[in-house]
Amino acid sequence: GQQVMQIPQYQHVQEGEDFTTYCNSSTTLSNIQWYKQRPGGHPVFLIQLVKSGEVKKQKRLTFQFGEAKKNSSLHITATQTTDVGTYFCAVDFGNEKLTFGTGTRLTIIP
């Protein structure tokens, strides 16, 4: 079936350092979404990217969609303890459901 690969699986950073997670697909994507799940919580929708080369920002978070629409990244600048959690990408392959990446678990070292 259609898959989306997400790396890294885990990331430990010192507070104040930057963090990036990547999603890659072998096929061209119509869109990609990003979600955040805090420890013990449920996934929360962050953003959707649709256009080739699109870049969107939410405060310290920068989301990019590749020019070929086969990859995407989420970058956090100057991480804070509130950024702790697991970040998932998700793709709508047009079949009424989302395919989620495996997630990147971010832990912050104070």
Place this chain on the structure above:
Amino acid sequence: SQTIHQWPATLVQPVGSPLSLECTVEGTSNPNLYWYRQAAGRGLQLLFYSVGIGQISSEVPQNLSASRPQDRQFILSSKKLLLSDSGFYLCAWSDLASEQYFGPGTRLTVT
């Protein structure tokens, strides 16, 4: 605004017992509804989804079943729980925009 409810929040059940988890959505009509399971520290496994009343698609063969008796009600059931059914069960809804909104989840422990 839309709201999604799930209950119970936590559940401890013995092996072989039945299961019924309920999810309801408010503030929208004819949503797509989804059941996911998440093992500890793992990703999201889609179990079932529904695009309308009585319409259920199963993603993974297992001893679970789902039903959608009303437009905004989605139920996950099992006749006999297995130890491997333990996990965090999440219900989600979406409309034509495709992003999904998750409920608070039910943490199930089968003992």
